[in-house]
Amino acid sequence: MKYFIETYGCQMNVHDSERMAGLLEQSGYDPAESDRDADIVVVNTCSVRERAEEKLYTRLGEIKELSRELGRDPLVVVAGCVAQQEGDRLIKRSKGVVDLVVGTQQVKMLPMLVTEVASTRGPQAEQFIVDGRPWRGDGRIAIENPYEDPSFPLGVVRRGDPVRAYVTIIEGCNDFCAFCVVPYTRGHERMRSKAEILADVREAADSGRREVQLLGQIVNHYQAPDDPSCDFPALLEAVHEVPGVDRIRFASPHPRHTSDRVIAAVRDLPKVCKHLHLPVQSGSSRVLAMMRRRHTREEYLDLVARIRAAIPNVQLSTDMIVGFPGETAADFEETLSLTERVGYHSIYSFKYSERPNTLASKRMVDDVTDAEKKRRIMALQSLQRSIQSDLFQRSIGTTHEVLVDATSRRREWELTGRTGGNTVVNFPGPPDWLGRLVDVTIERAGPNSVGGRAAGDPH
Numbered sequence: 024m025k026y027f028i029e030t031y032g033c034q035m036n037v038h039d040s041e042r043m044a045g046l047l048e049q050s051g052y053d054p055a056e057s058d059r060d061a062d063i064v065v066v067n068t069c070s071v072r073e074r075a076e077e078k079l080y081t082r083l084g085e086i087k088e089l090s091r092e093l094g095r096d097p098l099v100v101v102a103g104c105v106a107q108q109e110g111d112r113l114i115k116r117s118k119g120v121v122d123l124v125v126g127t128q129q130v131k132m133l134p135m136l137v138t139e140v141a142s143t144r145g146p147q148a149e150q151f152i153v154d155g156r157p158w159r160g161d162g163r164i165a166i167e168n169p170y171e172d173p174s175f176p177l178g179v180v181r182r183g184d185p186v187r188a189y190v191t192i193i194e195g196c197n198d199f200c201a202f203c204v205v206p207y208t209r210g211h212e213r214m215r216s217k218a219e220i221l222a223d224v225r226e227a228a229d230s231g232r233r234e235v236q237l238l239g240q241i242v243n244h245y246q247a248p249d250d251p252s253c254d255f256p257a258l259l260e261a262v263h264e265v266p267g268v269d270r271i272r273f274a275s276p277h278p279r280h281t282s283d284r285v286i287a288a289v290r291d292l293p294k295v296c297k298h299l300h301l302p303v304q305s306g307s308s309r310v311l312a313m314m315r316r317r318h319t320r321e322e323y324l325d326l327v328a329r330i331r332a333a334i335p336n337v338q339l340s341t342d343m344i345v346g347f348p349g350e351t352a353a354d355f356e357e358t359l360s361l362t363e364r365v366g367y368h369s370i371y372s373f374k375y376s377e378r379p380n381t382l383a384s385k386r387m388v389d390d391v392t393d394a395e396k397k398r399r400i401m402a403l404q405s406l407q408r409s410i411q412s413d414l415f416q417r418s419i420g421t422t423h424e425v426l427v428d429a430t431s432r433r434r435e436w437e438l439t440g441r442t443g444g445n446t447v448v449n450f451p452g453p454p455d456w457l458g459r460l461v462d463v464t465i466e467r468a469g470p471n472s473v474g475g476r477a478a479g480d481p482h
Contacts, residue, residue, distance in 0.1 A: 026052045027061035031078075032069020034274060035238050036103055038180075038189035040067045043102065043133055045179040050134035058089065063098045063137060068105035070204050070378065079105050079113075083120045098122045098141055102130070104208035108379055114146040122146055127209050131175070177222050186234060186428040186458045187270075188227030192220050192258065193239030198277070201315045201387070202304075202344060204378040205240050212240070217247035221261060228267030233458060234426060235262060236272045243276035243285050255280075256288040263292045269460065270426060270443065271295045275302055275342075278326055279318045290334045297334055298368075298445040301327075302342035306361030307354035310347055315382065320361060327365055338368040338444030345403060346375040346396035348387035355399050362406055368414055368446065370407045374400050408470060415446070415468035422464045422478050423448065427456045439472075447472035456481050 026047045030040040043065060044054065055061035064086060068079055079101070090096050100123045101113050107126040114121050123140045125133055140146070182188055195210040196203070224235050237258075239245060247253035253261070262271055271294050276285070278301055289295050301323075305311050308319040318326075330337055343362070345355060362370065374396040377384045391399075423442040431437035431449055438452040440461070449472055450463050459481035467474045 024052050024062045025055035025060060026063040026065065027055040027058045028065040028067060029058070029082075030067045031075075032067075032071060032103065034189055034236065035191060035240075036067055036069055037183070038191055038238060039103065039127075039130055040065075041180045041182055041189070042130055042175060043067070044181040044183075046131070046134050047137075048181055049179060050138075058086065058097070059093065061097050063100065065100040065102055065133075068101060068103035070104040070108050070208055074376070075105055076109065080116065083117050087120045098137065100125060100133070100137065102133075103127065104204065107208040108204065175219075177219070178226060180223075182227070182230070182232065184232070184428070186232060186426065187236055188224075188230075188232040188234070189236050189238055190220060190223045190227065191215065191238045192245050193242060196240035198241065198317075199315065199382060200304075201313060201382040202347065202375065202378065204381055207380040209240060212244070214246060214248050216249040217253045217258060217261065218249055220258065221265065224262050224265050224268060228265055231458065233268065233460070234270040234272065234428075235265075235268050236274065237262070238274060241275070241277045241280060242273045243280045243282075254284075256282075256284040259288045259292060259295055263294050268294060272298065272445075275300050278303065278316075278323050281326055281330075283329070286330055286333050289337070296443040296445065297336050298338045298340070298443065299330065300340045300342075301330075303361065304342060304344050305347065305350070305354070306358035307350070308357075310350050310354050313349055313387070314344075314347060320357065324361070324364065336444070338446065339365060340369040340445065341365075341367050341371070343370055343372045343403060344375050345372065345399040346391035348375070348383055348389050348391070350375075350391055355402075359403065359406055362403065363410065366410055366414065367407065368411065368444065370403070372400055372403050372407070412468065412470060415470075415473050418446070418465045418473055419468055420465065422462055425450070425461050425463045427452070427459055427461060427481070430454055430457070449474045450476055452477055452481075 028040045028044055030036050058064050066079065066082060069075060086099060099121050101121050102125040104127060106113065106124045110124060113124050123136055125136065192215055193212060195212045196206045197212045199206050227235055243255045245255040245258055259271065262268065276299065289297065303323055304314055304316055306320055311319060343358060377389050425440035425442055425448045427438050427440040429439045431439050436451055437449055438456055439447060439449050441447055448463050461481045462478040463475040464478045465473045465475040
């Protein structure tokens with residue numbers, strides 16, 4: 024029996040897929056090359072982006088057509104945040120395509136549920152209901168939050184990246200920003216133990232992964248449940264001491280939890296990359312208040328100034344939403360001016376779209392037209408391209424340590440890696456440099472990456 028997992032969304036979803044793969048292999052399943060030769064197809068979904076549900080149903084239609092073409096009927100599982108959000112509605116609306124819906128807290132149950140569904144071939148759904156209202160009917164099952172403890176068996180994860188390892192330190196979120204669906208799909212905030220996190224990091228290092236990325240919805244809110252003295256900066260210090268780890272990254276910190284101690288840890292720990300992804304979402308204090316972000320424009324800019332004073336070579340990235348309900352043209356101009364003032368190396372920008380169950384969907388009118396949202400995001404992206412291009416041009420002639428993480432999609436002889444500041448660098452080199460650190464002198468700049476030449480032997 025073979026399985027195939029396709030993943031949409033964030034790094035945490037990627038890591039959840041690695042967990043599901045490990046659990047299925049531990050239960051005797053083998054990975055398939057594609058959905059064409061799989062007995063089980065798992066679609067691991069994300070509900071953050073616009074039209075996530077429609078994209079899922081389109082994909083399910085493709086799976087149905089493929090089944091007809093091949094004359095075989097794989098067991099279809101929908102997992103992740105859309106599964107959590109939609110529950111048994113997915114089974115009803117898919118009209119016989121979906122066999123199993125697995126919520127975000129039921130990953131550990133996947134092999135057992137697959138076995139159960141395969142034996143009966145009756146559709147089931149497993150879902151964690153945040154507000155404590157489980158449902159039951161039509162032979163489907165709902166279990167109310169059976170896995171409060173976010174621990175996971177050591178060594179089960181089948182890591183898909185040969186260079187870096189994702190390690191979740193927090194599950195869920197308690198902030199309830201007005202636009203965000205995460206608290207409703209991932210549940211309330213739950214911390215993994217320091218001991219378990221460090222065991223994961225050691226296992227990753229022992230398997231040859233040189234970079235560790237610590238994950239959490241608000242990663243810098245971490246407080247170890249098994250060590251009252253271990254907050255996020257202390258955890259960074261502990262991970263820093265693990266032999267074999269050369270780089271440490273984390274995503275995503277919240278501005279209001281980015282304390283001077285966090286800044287000092289990034290500055291003082293050599294293995295911690297000098298890159299901070301610091302989501303701001305808007306440049307307008309008025310819009311930030313409506314978003315329930317709990318920080319102002321002025322507080323954010325003060326934080327950026329303190330970070331830059333402490334870590335002059337730091338590179339910053341952010342998330343930005345345009346067209347939030349009530350955002351005026353003047354508010355958007357403040358977003359543009361903040362973007363220009365900070366000088367981000369990269370931005371993830373989104374047009375606001377109403378997400379189910381969020382405070383904005385319940386209490387606000389989506390009053391910015393699609394045409395205006397499109398105009399604003401194009402203006403923001405144009406400004407960012409200009410800033411980014413200028414920063415990349417200024418890097419020509421400098422030399423940076425690059426961790427090689429892939430061969431280029433364009434040329435077989437070209438390697439791709441990232442600097443500590445998270446800039447993508449392309450340069451010529453042999454495939455056996457994958458996973459090694461190379462000093463690269465930057466010789467050219469493109470819109471999204473830079474190119475150069477190795478300045479020494481890899482190490």
